[in-house]
Amino acid sequence: MPITTESWAEQVRAGEVRAISRAVTAIENREPEGEKLLRELFPHTGKAYRVGVTGAPGTGKSTLVDKLAAHYRGQKKTVGIIAVDPSSPFTGGAILGDRVRMQGHATDAGIFIRSMATRGSLGGLAQATSDTALLLDAAGKEFVLVETVGVGQGEIEIVRLADCTLVVLVPGMGDDVQNLKAGLMEIADIFVLNKCDREGADRFEEQLRAILAIAPERGGWHPPVVRTIATENRGISELAREIERFRQHTSGPENRRAREIELWKQRLVELLEQRLIERVTRAGIDEAALASLAERIANRETDPYSAVNEILAKAGIGESK
């Protein structure tokens, strides 16, 4: 028997794992029920602290997230984990590895873990991640940890939803600090120097600190560098302490509100784009129709501006000229 949105929302808020799992699936598949549920839940969100964890593949993000989650569970805090890996499908090796590693928590009801994979565009993934974070927030998770591979713009978008962003780096691998992606440097609230059991950690940290010393501070915050050995659970409480320090630093109502407004401004534009595309698609403008329009443009039979107006008019949106 299908349940009502209200009772589903109730179950999610009570933290019922199966209700939450079903909701994540609905969100991922963009089922209308998923959106209805989110509308019902939205008033109960805004309480979770979202920590984004990004960095190159293999830097130890999953291991760190695992240990950080265990640390929070040790303090009786509830935790939600979203592992985003655009490159791996659900059955991919990395995610499977994550699952196996995280099985230590499998019987703990205070933690909810979900891997997400792309079903289409990265933009869609960013949205599904953001919605899942909201869901876990409504489900009462005090911390929501979002792991993502920090390589492209899309992933950085995913991290932007976080209240605090950790950028994970490792010494060695020939990656000089100079070569770090500028984007990664800018989004870091905290740098995690993981695999400090490796050679070259001191030199790498020195270089990093030298660069950070001349980097402009943001809102009175200098991103600290925390050394960890995730596999040995070392540096994790220091990391949690720095996250808490950042949280205190940014907890002023004005600061938090400004971040929220900025986030929703972006999300609104994304939603708008998505809705527009949906309406256009529903009006029968599919891949083939677009292709034939593109061909006409390329042939100079029409121009792109008229073509767009034509599309909008067909979808009943634009003023038809």
Ligand SMILES: Nc1nc2c(ncn2[C@@H]2O[C@H](COP(=O)(O)OP(=O)(O)O)[C@@H](O)[C@H]2O)c(=O)[nH]1
């Ligand atoms: N030596 C060492 N290995 C680590 C450390 N942290 C993680 N690893 C290993 O690095 C590999 C990749 O870790 P994983 O957490 O999957 O990285 P991710 O791809 O960033 O999520 C695994 O084999 C981990 O056991 C560390 O601090 N030191």
Ligand SMILES: [Mg+2]
């Ligand atoms: Mg991982």
